[in-house]
Amino acid sequence: MTLDDRKATILRAVVAEYIETAQPVGSGHVAQAPGVNVSSATVRNDMALLEQEGYLVQPHTSAGRVPTEKGYRFFVDHLGSPDQLVGADAQQVRSFFRAAHGELEQVLQDTSRLLAGLTQYAAVVVGPPHEAATIRSVQLVGLTPRVALLVMVLSNGVIEKRTLEFDHDVEELELAAAALALAPRVVGETLASAAACAVPVDEQLDGTTGPAAITRRAVAALAPDEHHDEQVFIGGASRMASAFDAVAQVSEILQILEQQYVVVSLLRDVLDRGLNVAIGTETGMVPLADCAVIVSPYLVDGETAGTIGVLGPTRMNYPQALAAVAVVSQRLGHRLSEG
Amino acid sequence: MTLDDRKATILRAVVAEYIETAQPVGSGHVAQAPGVNVSSATVRNDMALLEQEGYLVQPHTSAGRVPTEKGYRFFVDHLGSPDQLVGADAQQVRSFFRAAHGELEQVLQDTSRLLAGLTQYAAVVVGPPHEAATIRSVQLVGLTPRVALLVMVLSNGVIEKRTLEFDHDVEELELAAAALALAPRVVGETLASAAACAVPVDEQLDGTTGPAAITRRAVAALAPDEHHDEQVFIGGASRMASAFDAVAQVSEILQILEQQYVVVSLLRDVLDRGLNVAIGTETGMVPLADCAVIVSPYLVDGETAGTIGVLGPTRMNYPQALAAVAVVSQRLGHRLSEG
DNA sequence: GTTAGCAGTCGGTATCATCGAGTGCTGGCC
DNA sequence: GGCCAGCACTCGATGATACCGACTGCTAAC
Numbered sequence: 001m002t003l004d005d006r007k008a009t010i011l012r013a014v015v016a017e018y019i020e021t022a023q024p025v026g027s028g029h030v031a032q033a034p035g036v037n038v039s040s041a042t043v044r045n046d047m048a049l050l051e052q053e054g055y056l057v058q059p060h061t062s063a064g065r066v067p068t069e070k071g072y073r074f075f076v077d078h079l080g081s082p083d084q085l086v087g088a089d090a091q092q093v094r095s096f097f098r099a100a101h102g103e104l105e106q107v108l109q110d111t112s113r114l115l116a117g118l119t120q121y122a123a124v125v126v127g128p129p130h131e132a133a134t135i136r137s138v139q140l141v142g143l144t145p146r147v148a149l150l151v152m153v154l155s156n157g158v159i160e161k162r163t164l165e166f167d168h169d170v171e172e173l174e175l176a177a178a179a180l181a182l183a184p185r186v187v188g189e190t191l192a193s194a195a196a197c198a199v200p201v202d203e204q205l206d207g208t209t210g211p212a213a214i215t216r217r218a219v220a221a222l223a224p225d226e227h228h229d230e231q232v233f234i235g236g237a238s239r240m241a242s243a244f245d246a247v248a249q250v251s252e253i254l255q256i257l258e259q260q261y262v263v264v265s266l267l268r269d270v271l272d273r274g275l276n277v278a279i280g281t282e283t284g285m286v287p288l289a290d291c292a293v294i295v296s297p298y299l300v301d302g303e304t305a306g307t308i309g310v311l312g313p314t315r316m317n318y319p320q321a322l323a324a325v326a327v328v329s330q331r332l333g334h335r336l337s338e339g
Numbered sequence: 340m341t342l343d344d345r346k347a348t349i350l351r352a353v354v355a356e357y358i359e360t361a362q363p364v365g366s367g368h369v370a371q372a373p374g375v376n377v378s379s380a381t382v383r384n385d386m387a388l389l390e391q392e393g394y395l396v397q398p399h400t401s402a403g404r405v406p407t408e409k410g411y412r413f414f415v416d417h418l419g420s421p422d423q424l425v426g427a428d429a430q431q432v433r434s435f436f437r438a439a440h441g442e443l444e445q446v447l448q449d450t451s452r453l454l455a456g457l458t459q460y461a462a463v464v465v466g467p468p469h470e471a472a473t474i475r476s477v478q479l480v481g482l483t484p485r486v487a488l489l490v491m492v493l494s495n496g497v498i499e500k501r502t503l504e505f506d507h508d509v510e511e512l513e514l515a516a517a518a519l520a521l522a523p524r525v526v527g528e529t530l531a532s533a534a535a536c537a538v539p540v541d542e543q544l545d546g547t548t549g550p551a552a553i554t555r556r557a558v559a560a561l562a563p564d565e566h567h568d569e570q571v572f573i574g575g576a577s578r579m580a581s582a583f584d585a586v587a588q589v590s591e592i593l594q595i596l597e598q599q600y601v602v603v604s605l606l607r608d609v610l611d612r613g614l615n616v617a618i619g620t621e622t623g624m625v626p627l628a629d630c631a632v633i634v635s636p637y638l639v640d641g642e643t644a645g646t647i648g649v650l651g652p653t654r655m656n657y658p659q660a661l662a663a664v665a666v667v668s669q670r671l672g673h674r675l676s677e678g
Numbered sequence: 679g680t681t682a683g684c685a686g687t688c689g690g691t692a693t694c695a696t697c698g699a700g701t702g703c704t705g706g707c708c
Numbered sequence: 709g710g711c712c713a714g715c716a717c718t719c720g721a722t723g724a725t726a727c728c729g730a731c732t733g734c735t736a737a738c
Contacts, residue, residue, distance in 0.1 A: 026731055039681050044732065062688040062731045102502055141476045141492040149492055153480040157488060159498055163441055237576070238593035245586055254577035254593075365700050378712045383701065401700055401719040 003053075007046050008078060009035050011055055014047070015067045015075040019315045024064030069280040069314070072292070076277050076318050083319040085327055089118050097331045104157045104336075109233045111308070111332055116236020118324040121243065121312030124263055127231035128156050128305040128336075130224060135186050135194060140179040140218065145169040150218050152191075158231075160191065162221035170214065178214035186222070195222040230306065232260040243313040244290070252287035257311070267307050270295045277322070280314050290314055296325045298333035308332065342392075346385050347417060348374050350394055353386070354406045354414040358654045363403030408619040408653070411631070415616050415657050422658040424666055428457050436670045443496045443675075448572045450647070450671055455575020457663040460582065460651030463602055466570035467495050467644040467675075469563060474525050474533060479518040479557065484508040489557050491530075497570075499530065501560040509553065517553035525561070534561035569645065571599040582652040583629070591626035596650070606648050609634045616661070619653050631655050635664045637672035647671065 003011065013033040017025045027047055031040040047065055050056045055071040058064075067075070085093065096114050100107050108125045115123035133154035141149045146169060150162040186194035237257055241250045256262055266285065270278045270293060278284075278293045292314045297304040308329050310321050342350065352372035356364045366386060370379040386404055389395045394410040397403075406414070424432065435453050439446050447464045454462035472493035480488045485508060489501040525533035576596055580589045595601055605624065609617045609632060617623075618631045631653045636643040647668050649660050 024731085028731085041681050041683090041733095042679085045680090048733075058732085060688060060731095061733095062686085062729090064731065101504075103500065136482070137478065137480045139476065139478055139490075139492075143475070143494065143496050147496075149496060149498075151478075151490065151492055151498060153478075153488055153490060155482065157482050157486075157502070159488075159490060159500055161442065161498055163443075163496070165440075235597070238590045238597055241580075241586055241590040241593055247580055247584055247586055247589060250586060250589055251577045251580040254580055258574070258577055363700090367700075379700095380702095380712050380714090381710085384711090387702075397701085399719065401698090401717085403700065 003050075003074070006036075006038070007050060008074075010043055010046050011050055011067075011071060011074060012078070014050075014056060014065060015071055018067055019317055022315060024059055024066050026064035029064075067315075069282070072279045072314055072318075073282075076279070076322075079319060079322070082326065083323040085118070085320070085323050089324065090327070092118070093327055093331060097335050100335055105231060105233075107332075107335070108231065108306075109235070111328065112233040112235030114235075115308060115310060115324060115328050116239055118328070119310050119312065119317075119321045120236075120239045121310050121316060121321065122237045122240040122257060123235045124267065124307075124309040124311065125233045125235075125332075126264055126267060126307040126309075127158075127233070128300060129230045130154060130156070130158055130160065130191060131229060132156075132190065133158065134188055134190055138179060138183050138186055138218075140164075140175040140182075140214070142170065142172055142175055148175055148214075150221055152186075154191075160224075162218070164214075164217050164221060166214075166217070174211050174214055177211035178218060181211060181215050182218055186219075191222060191224045195219065195224075230264065232264055234260070234263070240312060243316070249287070249290065253291065253311075256285065256287055266293065267295050267309050271297060271307065277318070292316055292318075294318075294321050294325050296329040298329040298336075300333055300336045302337075305333070305336065342389075342413070345375075345377070346389060347413075349382055349385050350389055350406075350410060350413060351417070353389075353395060353404055354410055357406055358656055361654060363398055363405050365403035368403075406654075408621070411618045411653055411657075412621075415618070415661075418658060418661070421665065422662040424457070424659070424662050428663070429666070431457070432666055432670060436674050439674055444570060444572075446671075446674070447570065447645075448574070450667065451572040451574030453574075454647060454649060454663060454667050455578055457667070458649050458651065458656075458660045459575075459578045460649050460655060460660065461576045461579040461596060462574045463606065463646075463648040463650065464572045464574075464671075465603055465606060465646040465648075466497075466572070467639060468569045469493055469495070469497055469499065469530060470568060471495075471529065472497065473527055473529055477518060477522050477525055477557075479503075479514040479521075479553070481509065481511055481514055487514055487553075489560055491525075493530075499563075501557070503553075503556050503560060505553075505556070513550050513553055516550035517557060520550060520554050521557055525558075530561055530563045534558065534563075569603065571603055573599070573602070579651060582655070588626075588629065592630065592650075595624060595626055605632065606634050606646050610636060610646065616657070629653050631657075633657075633660050633664050635668040637668040637675075639672055639675045641676075644672070644675065 010030055013030045013036055014025045017029055027040040027043040030036055030043045031038065036043065047056060051058065051065065054068055055074060056065040057068055059066060100110065108127050112123045112125040133156040136153045136155050139151045141151060143149055146166045148164045148170060150164055152160045154160060234257055237254060244250050266283060269284065276295050280289050283291060283293055290313055291311055293309055293311050295307060295309040297307050299305060308325060310325055312321065349369055352369045352375055353364045356368055366379040366382040369375055369382045370377065375382065386395060390397065390404065393407060394413060395404040396407055398405060447466050451462045451464040472495040475492045475494050478490045480490060482488055485505045487503045487509060489503055491499045493499060573596055576593060583589050605622060608623065615634050616631065619628050622630060622632055629652055630650055632648055632650050634646060634648040636646050638644060647664060649664055651660065
């Protein structure tokens with residue numbers, strides 16, 4: 001399963017050139033690549049072996065070779081020292097995070113654009129899950145006589161809101177009273193724990209009107225939505241499009257990107273398998289057979305908080321994209337740790 | 340500038356068939372179209388005239404004809420009675436709005452998906468501007484000693500928040516005091532008016548610490564952000580992709596859809612010109628030369644509140660898309676009027 | 679083990695003929 | 709005068725054919 005030095009060098013050269021040109025690579029080109037100091041005939045022999053071992057394929061007999069998933073996999077697993085971003089890009093990242101300020105959502109959204117701009121592929125930024133955040137404040141605001149808004153500020157700066165609809169008019173005073181009753185019970189709790197531990201308390205109370213009923217309604221609405229536990233921001237889907245040549249394929253990939261919870265679970269899945277790169281079928285999604293995903297968690301205050309990722313073609317520029325993801329995830333974590 | 344009956348019928352037939360097949364339309368096909376009771380030779384004569392008048396073009400001498408922008412324009416301007424949605428679609432809209440509940444943002448997001456599903460093009464839903472909404476409640480919540488969140492609930496159920504960063508630690512009590520001072524001045528105002536009329540009051544106060552300073556900071560942060568005055572939701576960009584055949588073009592269009600404020604101003608622009616359909620260069624954006632946009636405002640409580648739109652190829656199915664936009668905008672307005 | 683040389687493969691491109699959908703025009707009919 | 713059958717013509721699309729060249733695998737020599 002392990003390759004000798006020369007074959008590894010040749011494989012690397014093939015992948016590198018294919019990434020650049022998107023054309024099958026012939027032995028002649030490889031022989032001229034730096035580090036390969038053998039003739040094209042020797043390269044040919046080794047390429048034939050590499051094909052037998054499943055690292056390369058020939059689209060047709062008289063053509064050069066193209067990396068298989070296994071080939072890409074070897075390439076990323078044996079990259080040696082991780083690349084640095086080129087100066088201009090590094091500069092861009094620095095000045096971006098120096099200027100980044102304001103709302104969490106805005107920062108995450110802009111970060112996804114930044115990453116997309118750096119890599120020329122689609123970028124995904126998943127915000128910190130609300131799971132872990134505790135409730136800082138609770139408020140009940142009437143919008144119409146029968147509709148009120150439950151507004152909670154979480155410790156990570158995210159705001160959760162729930163619409164409460166009643167089948168009878170509700171007074172502002174009742175809302176205020178309900179909010180007062182609610183606050184001591186839920187402040188300091190997470191959404192989930194607040195929803196769980198507050199329920200039994202409420203079941204004892206009865207009646208369909210008055211503050212107690214409102215409190216009960218509010219508690220019932222607390223539980224975190226299945227799919228909205230974390231925020232997802234996707235940037236640069238348009239850039240990814242240019243990396244493919246069939247419109248139908250682009251459309252399928254966009255369709256996946258539109259289902260944000262699918263993207264989130266894809267990233268989570270990859271991380272759970274202990275990977276930070278998933279190539280082709282490794283993504284587990286059929287329409288992504290020609291795509292690769294790079295994932296990296298970012299740390300806020302030393303704990304993994306969210307995830308960023310890049311989605312591009314299997315022949316993406318791995319060294320550069322890996323470097324970009326690494327730098328951005330590190331800087332983003334830093335930025336969010338400051339508070 | 341006006342066409343006689345037969346030429347109008349022929350033009351309509353050409354546009355209708357081209358929309359369906361995306362192939363240049365020949366005189367033979369037109370002659371067979373219902374309503375055209377003349378021979379292909381006569382159709383040929385009229386088509387030649389229609390070409391002279393700029394409604395049609397021939398891609399090459401021995402080919403059928405394709406509508407020009409002017410041709411599409413005539414088609415949509417003379418559609419006669421607006422189409423009805425087919426039964427299944429109408430049913431889908433009804434059940435969607437019957438089930439629609441919960442947060443405003445979620446409803447708008449889902450509506451964009453619904454509209455995209457109905458039309459098979461990209462759909463845009465612009466939420467009610469925050470401009471007109473008045474502030475219902477104000478709250479200041481500390482996140483870290485030096486960072487606080489200004490949270491405002493607006494009358495339309497939208498939440499506006501502003502991050503306040505201080506260069507010295509701030510006590511919870513100070514925040515509470517500042518919020519108390521702020522509330523009577525801004526509740527009931529719009530964001531803009533609150534920002535405007537509260538400023539002079541604050542300039543009289545001095546000092547860099549204490550509740551007064553916090554209040555001043557909060558007021559300064561009130562002014563609505565230029566670009567985030569309304570929320571934009573875009574659905575079904577992937578569907579639009581399949582309507583084109585050049586990847587580069589798809590990429591350019593996606594790029595525009597990614598700049599949400601561009602989309603918003605595009606829709607606004609079209610409405611300002613008194614149109615509800617913009618075709619090709621009428622959109623004013625070069626990459627959209629092969630696109631058409633359908634726009635419709637929706638009314639909440641009798642007042643125009645937001646806008647919905649569809650972006651598709653110039654050869655989009657106008658009757659169907661117009662019907663879908665009309666129904667959805669009407670139902671959405673209804674749904675949001677209930678409160 | 680490496681490599682120069684060589685025969686063989688096969689996709690891509692160019693050339694050419696053919697086909698057919700579609701046109702414009704003409705001349706006859708109502 | 710308006711309509712239309714008929715006809716010659718145009719020109720892109722399609723398919724066959726030949727050619728070119730970028731490859732390969734193999735062999736024999738170093």
